[in-house]
Amino acid sequence: MKKTGSQILLECLQLEGVEKVFGYPGGAVINIYDDLFDSPIEHILTRHEQAAVHGADGYARATGKVGVVIATSGPGATNTVTGIATAYMDSIPMVIICGQVPTPLIGNDAFQEADIVGMTRPCTKHNYLVQDIRDLPRMLKEAFYIARTGRPGPVLIDLPKDIQVASMKFSYPDSVNLRGYKPTVSGNLRQIEKAAKMVLAARKPVLYVGGGIVLANACEELLKLAEMTRIPVTTTLMAMSAFPQAHPLALGMLGMHGTYFANMSVTECDLLIAVGARFDDRVTGRIDSFAKKAKVIHIDIDPTTIKKNVGVDLPIVGDIKNVLSTLTNKLLERDDQIDELQEATQDWITDITTWKKTHPMAYKKSKSVIKPQFVIEKIRELTDDDAIISTEVGQHQMWTAQFFNFTQPRTFLTSGGLGTMGFGLPAALGAQVAFPDRQVIDISGDGSFQMNSQELATLVQYRLPVKIAILNNNFLGMVRQWQQLFFNKRYSQTCMDLPIDFVKLAEAYGATGLRTDKVDEVESVIQQALDTPGPVIMEFKVDREENVLPMVPAGKGIHEMVLAS
Amino acid sequence: MKHTISVLVENEFGVLSRVSGLFSGRGFNIESLSVAPTLDPDTSRMTIVTRGDDRILEQINKQLNKLISTIKVVDFTGEDFVERELALIKVSTETENRAEVLRIVDIFRAKVVDVTARSYTVEITGAPAKINALLELLRPMGIKEIVRSGPVVIGRGVKGVAG
Numbered sequence: 257m258k259k260t261g262s263q264i265l266l267e268c269l270q271l272e273g274v275e276k277v278f279g280y281p282g283g284a285v286i287n288i289y290d291d292l293f294d295s296p297i298e299h300i301l302t303r304h305e306q307a308a309v310h311g312a313d314g315y316a317r318a319t320g321k322v323g324v325v326i327a328t329s330g331p332g333a334t335n336t337v338t339g340i341a342t343a344y345m346d347s348i349p350m351v352i353i354c355g356q357v358p359t360p361l362i363g364n365d366a367f368q369e370a371d372i373v374g375m376t377r378p379c380t381k382h383n384y385l386v387q388d389i390r391d392l393p394r395m396l397k398e399a400f401y402i403a404r405t406g407r408p409g410p411v412l413i414d415l416p417k418d419i420q421v422a423s424m425k426f427s428y429p430d431s432v433n434l435r436g437y438k439p440t441v442s443g444n445l446r447q448i449e450k451a452a453k454m455v456l457a458a459r460k461p462v463l464y465v466g467g468g469i470v471l472a473n474a475c476e477e478l479l480k481l482a483e484m485t486r487i488p489v490t491t492t493l494m495a496m497s498a499f500p501q502a503h504p505l506a507l508g509m510l511g512m513h514g515t516y517f518a519n520m521s522v523t524e525c526d527l528l529i530a531v532g533a534r535f536d537d538r539v540t541g542r543i544d545s546f547a548k549k550a551k552v553i554h555i556d557i558d559p560t561t562i563k564k565n566v567g568v569d570l571p572i573v574g575d576i577k578n579v580l581s582t583l584t585n586k587l588l589e590r591d592d593q594i595d596e597l598q599e600a601t602q603d604w605i606t607d608i609t610t611w612k613k614t615h616p617m618a619y620k621k622s623k624s625v626i627k628p629q630f631v632i633e634k635i636r637e638l639t640d641d642d643a644i645i646s647t648e649v650g651q652h653q654m655w656t657a658q659f660f661n662f663t664q665p666r667t668f669l670t671s672g673g674l675g676t677m678g679f680g681l682p683a684a685l686g687a688q689v690a691f692p693d694r695q696v697i698d699i700s701g702d703g704s705f706q707m708n709s710q711e712l713a714t715l716v717q718y719r720l721p722v723k724i725a726i727l728n729n730n731f732l733g734m735v736r737q738w739q740q741l742f743f744n745k746r747y748s749q750t751c752m753d754l755p756i757d758f759v760k761l762a763e764a765y766g767a768t769g770l771r772t773d774k775v776d777e778v779e780s781v782i783q784q785a786l787d788t789p790g791p792v793i794m795e796f797k798v799d800r801e802e803n804v805l806p807m808v809p810a811g812k813g814i815h816e817m818v819l820a821s
Numbered sequence: 822m823k824h825t826i827s828v829l830v831e832n833e834f835g836v837l838s839r840v841s842g843l844f845s846g847r848g849f850n851i852e853s854l855s856v857a858p859t860l861d862p863d864t865s866r867m868t869i870v871t872r873g874d875d876r877i878l879e880q881i882n883k884q885l886n887k888l889i890s891t892i893k894v895v896d897f898t899g900e901d902f903v904e905r906e907l908a909l910i911k912v913s914t915e916t917e918n919r920a921e922v923l924r925i926v927d928i929f930r931a932k933v934v935d936v937t938a939r940s941y942t943v944e945i946t947g948a949p950a951k952i953n954a955l956l957e958l959l960r961p962m963g964i965k966e967i968v969r970s971g972p973v974v975i976g977r978g979v980k981g982v983a984g
Contacts, residue, residue: 377839378846382889385834402889436831436892560883563876 261389261420262288265353266295268396271428274324276300276315276689278308282328283368284355287420289326300689300718303710305332307682309339309352310708314683316348317669318644319690320473322403323350329357330368333414334375338676340410341379345673346494347471349408351399352380358418359387373414381409389422394429401432406439407558408471439557443574443582450570451529451553452586456593458527460550460604461487464510464539467494467672468532468556474577475499475665478531481584486598488608490518492533493657497668501661507608508617511539512808513654516615516817519808521608522547523815530554532576535565536673545813555579615819617658619802626775628652628727628798631782632659635697635725638782642667643695644687648680648704651733654804656699678707681724685711688720695723695786702728703752712765715791723785724793726758729800737803741821742810762793773797823852824878825870825904825974827982828885829893832858832865836890840867843888849873849881853971864892868973893982901977908952909934910943911966912959922962929955940965948972 259267265288269277278300281289292299302308305327312323323343327336333354343350357366373385382402384395392415399411455461469478475498482489482505489499490507499506507518522528528550533539540546543565554561554568555576562571572579587594619629632655635645645660646669647653653670662668669687671679684698705726715722736750759769768788772781778796785792806817830836837856844851852870859866871881878896885894914922922941926933931945945955949972956964976982 373835374838377835377842387834434889437889558887560880560887562883564880 257425258423259426260287260291260423261392261415262291264389264392264424264426265396265415265420266291266297267426268393268428269297269324270295272322272396272400274322277324277326278302278311278315278686279326280305280308280328280332282332282355284329284332284357284417285326285353285420287417288353288355299326300685300714302682302685302714304708305335306339306678307685307708307711307714309336309350310342310676310679310682311686311689312350313339313343313348313679314646314669314686315690316343316350316686317683318666318687320666321349322400323348323686325350325352327352327354328368329355329372330370332368333370333372337375337379340376340412342671342674342676342679343410344379344381346467346671347408348410349403350410351403352410352412354412354414355420356385356414356416359416360418362416372412376412379410380412383412383414385414386416386419389419389424392419393426397429398432398434402434402437406437407468440573441575441578443555443572443579445582447570447572448579448582448586451572451583452590454527454551454553454570455485455487455529455583455587456590456597458597459600460525461485461527461529461601462507462521462525462550463487463489464492464522464528464530464533465489465495465498466492466531466533468576469495469498470665472532472557472576473665474532474580477577477580477584481580481587484584485587485594486601486605487529488521488605490514490522492536492539492672493670494672495532496657496660497662497665500663502663509657511536511814512541513658513804513806514808514814515617515658516806516819517608517611519806519814519817520611523549523813524607525550528552530556531580532556534561537565540565541808541814541816542812545815619805622799623775625799626773626778626796628729628796628802629655629659630775631725631727631778631796631798632656632699634778634782635699636660638779638786639695639697643697644669644684644691646670646680646684646687646696646698648698648700648707649675649677650701650704651737651802651804652699652701652704652727654734658804677704680704681708681711681722684722684724685714685720688722689718692720696721698722698724700724700726701733702726702730702756702758703732706756709761712762712767712791712793716766719790721789722791724791725782726793726795727798728758728795729798729802730755731800734804736801740801740803741807741818758793758795762791767791767793769793769795771795771797822874822898823870823872824896824898825868825902825972826881826885827895827897827974828867828869828891829859829982830865830867830888831890831892832863833890836865839888839890840869840885843884844871844881847880847884849877855971855973868971870972895982897974897976902974903977904948904972904974905946906949906952906972907944907946907970909968910945910956910959910964912941912943913939913963913965914941915939918962922959925955925958931955
């Protein structure tokens with residue numbers, strides 16, 4: 257029996273195990289939406305295509321599955337671009353289906369035509385324009401394979417309307433055959449042997465772990481390796497949930513807003529084991545003073561990350577889960593030497609413990625004004641261990657990374673690489689779609705929240721009980737902080753002086769709104785929000801000019817932290 | 822340092838812009854780029870001349886390999902290879918210098934492929950340095966137009982780059 261392009265698309269999605277898609281209909285995808293009407297796939301209608309992509313992104317980050325998006329041609333497609341770039345920078349597996357004008361009209365400046373394949377070429381792992389229905393099943397098979405394997409990432413398929421309508425006898429390929437795409441899975445054994453030797457010879461080792469550890473589902477392997485060797489672990493923003501932050505070996509985040517002890521450990525270490533991290537400039541600060549006393553082992557699935565920013569003494573390309581367990585086994589073969597290592601690193605552990613005591617992660621407490629960090633600590637206290645936290649981008653994001661003691665992988669959803677304001681609310685929406693029974697909280701600022709606040713409607717429509725904590729300082733706080741510290745307090749365009757009534761906004765959408773400016777009400781507001789069914793906005797009027805500290809000024813080494821304003 | 826890189830790619834929609842976009846997006850430099858299908862019509866071969874230090878070249882190599890459409894990357898730097906470029910040069914001629922142009926063309930073993938009363942169009946094949954040398958000699962005669970293909974390279978010896 258022959259099937260149409262849009263039927264084939266939906267059937268392929270089902271064969272790939274897709275249960276939920278996020279999207280927004282339009283003229284160039286109307287055939288797909290017509291077939292979707294009869295499909296078991298559940299569609300979440302967001303209020304903006306960008307939010308559909310962030311929604312699928314949040315779904316993917318929380319579950320590890322491929323997120324799927326459908327958007328129409330032209331403006332629908334261009335609206336997805338920020339979302340796709342966000343996913344690309346953080347290596348999130350995703351497949352985006354865009355409608356396109358019929359093939360004979362492509363290039364004619366037709367109504368709602370945009371060259372989305374051209375536009376997304378630099379921010380997708382790969383993309384396709386389907387020019388013949390016979391290519392459609394293969395391209396879909398490849399798209400899912402490319403999105404989820406190797407270093408994951410978004411793949412876009414541009415599907416012209418005439419291909420959706422065309423028909424053919426459908427069969428789905430069993431396997432993919434891509435001559436140019438063969439990701440390395442197992443690490444080179446000889447390199448791993450060398451790494452084991454370097455670990456055993458180290459006196460001041462540090463594990464520097466990035467988002468790749470979460471993507472590879474290798475958090476257990478990391479914990480095992482760290483505990484066995486007693487090597488302290490510093491995590492990037494993307495990996496805050498990958499290692500229990502209350503663990504004695506946890507150093508917290510490193511880099512621009514990293515802890516004193518993480519940054520000092522990296523500066524003083526003699527062996528830096530980078531795992532699934534990419535030496536981003538927000539992590540390294542001034543590159544020539546980053547870990548300059550250390551030999552560097554770099555484990556990553558993507559060869560391009562190796563030696564891109566810093567020199568590496570021992571590169572290991574491979575799947576992190578695979579490499580870490582092999583490395584652990586190699587070390588176990590020499591367990592007598594592991595005892596020696598623990599003895600030899602005792603002074604190092606003592607140094608770090610001293611740093612932790614002299615410069616703990618802290619803030620000035622207040623009884624009269626709500627400190628944003630206090631709200632975050634209280635949210636941690638009152639939520640479940642498996643609560644999923646998303647953030648927007650800015651000060652609240654850094655405070656969440658610093659003060660929310662994450663314990664479980666895939667519970668922290670944040671836009672790390674691209675730093676996309678407006679990410680958190682739709683990402684929380686996507687995570688709640690994946691896990692209807694878990695607590696999902698978007699920690700937000702007043703600025704970021706307004707970048708995708710229309711998604712309150714989606715939350716209410718689908719009864720998604722996301723709780724939103726707005727740390728309202730009426731400022732674009734992070735930019736204001738820079739202006740305070742480096743631009744002589746000239747607060748150019750960072751003061752959002754219009755006092756928005758977020759409680760009324762919540763109510764306008766049919767959600768619940770709560771507000772407080774009193775320190776002693778913070779706890780009860782959070783508890784009330786958690787106890788209230790459906791989506792809730794909690795607006796906390798916080799200390800307006802609180803800063804994120806420590807801070808490494810641009811161009812400085814990470815040991816040159818500003819510790820107090 | 823100058824590097825000449827051969828890239829075997831899937832001969833498919835948009836592949837040239839994937840490669841050129843990679844170079845422009847990451848701030849790598851392209852001095853020349855030529856592309857055409859190989860014996861296998863599904864495969865194209867690009868020859869790219871670029872410049873950069875070792876670190877940049879390592880990135881160029883890795884980033885090219887990372888493209889899904891890239892099958893193979895060969896940097897010929899340090900290898901023994903044959904390099905050829907083709908140029909078409911339109912020279913304006915007056916009665917007094919027509920013979921001189923022909924002499925120069927002859928010395929370079931180039932050939933005249935089109936002729937009018939006031940011009941010669943010269944075809945030359947060779948290493949880029951040879952073409953540059955010919956251009957230097959023809960320049961005083963008055964070059965009206967020039968088209969260069971950009972170099973293509975192939976390794977010396979029996980070993981071949983498949984595709």
